[in-house]
Amino acid sequence: MSELLLNHLSGRAQAGTGPGTALHDPVLGTELARVDATGLDLAAGFAFAREQAGPALRALTYAQRGALLAAVGKVLQANRDRYYEISTANSGTVKNDTAVDVDGGIYTLGTYAKLGEGLGERKHLLDGEMVRLGKDPAFQSQHVLLPTRGVALFINAFNFPSWGLWEKAGPALLSGVPVIVKPATATAWLTQRMVQDVVEAGILPPGALSVVCGSSAGLMDQLQPFDVVSFTGSAETAAIIRSHPAVARGSVRVNIEADSINSAVLLPDAGSESLDLFVKEVAREMTQKSGQKCTAIRRAFVPSDLYDAAAQAIAARLAKTTVGNPRNETVRMGALVSRGQLAAVRGGLAELQQHTEVLHDGSQQALVDADPAVACCMAPTLLGARDPDGNPVVHDLEVFGPVATLMPYRDAAHAFALVRRGQGSLVASLYGSDAGALSAAALELADSHGRVHVISPDVAATQTGHGNVMPQSLHGGPGRAGGGEELGGLRALNFYHRRAAVQASTGVLQNLAA
Incomplete structure (x- = not known):
């Protein structure tokens, strides 16, 4: 023993x-x-x-x-x-x-x-x-x-x-x-x-x-x-x-x-540089700690005309993520913490898949130096919901692992309404280049979030990350997120x-x- x-x-x-x-x-x-x-x-x-x-x-x-x-x-x-x-x-x-x-x-x-x-x-x-x-x-x-x-x-x-x-x-x-x-x-x-x-x-x-x-x-x-x-x-x-x-x-x-169904929003007319930052952050939040973060991005929103481009770009990044034994220097994403957690994530993913399309299928990726029959490893999966208004499950079900759902929106007001369907979250991140639009969006979402993380090209190299909780800023959130503050x-x-x-x-x- x-x-x-x-x-x-x-x-x-x-x-x-x-x-x-x-x-x-x-x-x-x-x-x-x-x-x-x-x-x-x-x-x-x-x-x-x-x-x-x-x-x-x-x-x-x-x-x-x-x-x-x-x-x-x-x-x-x-x-x-x-x-x-x-x-x-x-x-x-x-x-x-x-x-x-x-x-x-x-x-x-x-x-x-x-x-x-x-x-x-x-x-x-x-x-x-x-x-x-x-x-x-x-x-x-x-x-x-x-x-x-x-x-x-x-x-x-x-x-x-x-x-x-x-x-x-x-x-x-x-x-x-x-x-x-x-x-x-x-x-x-x-x-x-x-x-x-x-x-x-x-x-x-x-x-x-x-x-x-x-x-x-x-x-x-x-x-x-x-x-x-x-x-x-x-x-x-x-x-x-x-x-x-x-x-x-x-x-x-x-x-x-x-629980917290956190969001990332690419604002209208954000520009290609902001799209790149959005794609990078969504992929990072899906894979860091194997998606086992209370602050991880679970829902990602883009203007409807950029849905396909964003899906392809995020999927391309995820496909490059090596998953398996963290002792192998080539591995970039390790394991879920237990067989029980693996089963819970797989079950949640299966439920979400009944209401979404698969944009990147993590089950097709091979593990590195890990036996799939033993290891609690699971590659990231990106889902898509083209009708976010008529799909309540994607706003209600949190899969605590490397899973996120991409959704299109018509205009900014529509995007904010979809974000608020999370019923209170720890964090939302915004991506764009117009300071005025970003400020207005931050205030629009602040009442339903503990933290609003705004990423524009001028802070691309210095921003601390959507899911990274800094001691100088509030951690917590209203409503579904628990109503707490730390x-x-x-x-x-x-x-x-x-x-x-x-x-x-x-x-x-x-x-x-x-």
């Missing part, structure tokens, strides 16, 4: 008492490790974080906590090569895709370390200015933000075991809130190893960073009113979390990132703070700013 990975809870390493669940190499099929949370005293673990780690973190200033994050980043950077190995083995990612997860997580953590330094030697934040409560200016109101006296529980998805941890943990720890992370079982190894390395380095107060690998049973039951929970995953699980008594009756604060620079700290109004004399309020 392979190694049983340790949980870290109550300030110490703990093994589960059960046989564990096996983690597998999605390309070779070999067992890598086992995870198990059976027998853990979850109540004691949450209490330890709340009562020991929380006060220790809150005793520090933002600058001091930022320095801790910087030290954590150095530990992660020192072990970076090992994390790459784990990602290749457990997630089946090629090096460029591993970089998005591992290096992206370290970069995000470093960003919050620097923000902490900028906040200085304070232990609370002011929200706005003092406001008079009457004609006499002697008595006023000042809103303040203070760290919540609870625990942050993260229930994370399988696709970003590094970035998914640190984009949440960075703002939480900077805020002074201890973290307990439950990674998705299939790819838990990288999260577990990173937490273990940081805990063993002794940088953070004991219990400030914990990891529970295996079943999530009982975790939500430990939540108390001043705790927070952040979830990334399916809408079905999100509904269960929202209906849990801790949330429904205890008012535990919840952040949800769920990152956005210092905005991320709001989730881990409690806002209150202090009504007092001007002299008292001035002391709050000291």
Whole structure:
């Protein structure tokens, strides 16, 4: 039997008492490790974080906590090569895709370390200015933000075991809130190893960073009113979390990132250079992380007279994408994370194919250094829907893999209406060369998206990518996307703070700013 990975809870390493669940190499099929949370005293673990780690973190200033994050980043950077190995083995990612997860997580953590330094030697934040409560200016109101006296529980998805941890943990720890992370079982190894390395380095107060690998049973039951929970995953699980008594009756604060049918739109009269940028980005988003990104392009819209040209250009790019074993230097796209995920993607693709035409058939591509009977590899498939108005399935069904659907539109208003049929998404990207048209389109779509990514020829070399989540910008989305918000620079700290109004004399309020 392979190694049983340790949980870290109550300030110490703990093994589960059960046989564990096996983690597998999605390309070779070999067992890598086992995870198990059976027998853990979850109540004691949450209490330890709340009562020991929380006060220790809150005793520090933002600058001091930022320095801790910087030290954590150095530990992660020192072990970076090992994390790459784990990602290749457990997630089946090629090096460029591993970089998005591992290096992206370290970069995000470093960003919050620097923000902490900028906040200085304070232990609370002011929200706005003092406001008079009457004609006499002697008595006023000042809103303040203070760290919540609870625990942050993260229930994370399988696709970003590094970035998914640190984009949440960075703002939480900077805020002074201890973290307990439950990674998705299939790819838990990288999260577990990173937490273990940081805990063993002794940088953070004991219990400030914990990891529970295996079943999530009982975790939500430990939540108390001043705790927070952040979830990334399916809408079905999100509904269960929202209906849990801790949330429904205890008012535990919840952040949800769920399904998202993201879009890319080539604007009318965009020009050939913008068409090329659109084609390149759609193909990249279909293949990066094998399409296993919550921000990946699922629907691509073009003017009707460019439908055939766009289909041919995207298909030509996809045909050049080598798929297979990420250890082979010629491979540009690795595997889906598990046989279960492969089956789910194939099932979703089959359903979409009943309502679309196949513009590029990935099933015809041979795998490189991978046995199709064992490997969870799947080449990209581009579908087309010439009647997007009468085809509700393409706007409702998300296939979480290397699949996208190309659709034509009549005019800009028609395109925007089709995009909004996604019922709220994490991101939409726009392609064109007219600054005025791009600005108008961005504002038209901003109310139904967490982020609008605008790509024009003048930023072709510097734009950060449709699906690349940067810590300086908001990540989240309304409606179907979950209604949550993460990152956005210092905005991320709001989730881990409690806002209150202090009504007092001007002299008292001035002391709050000291």
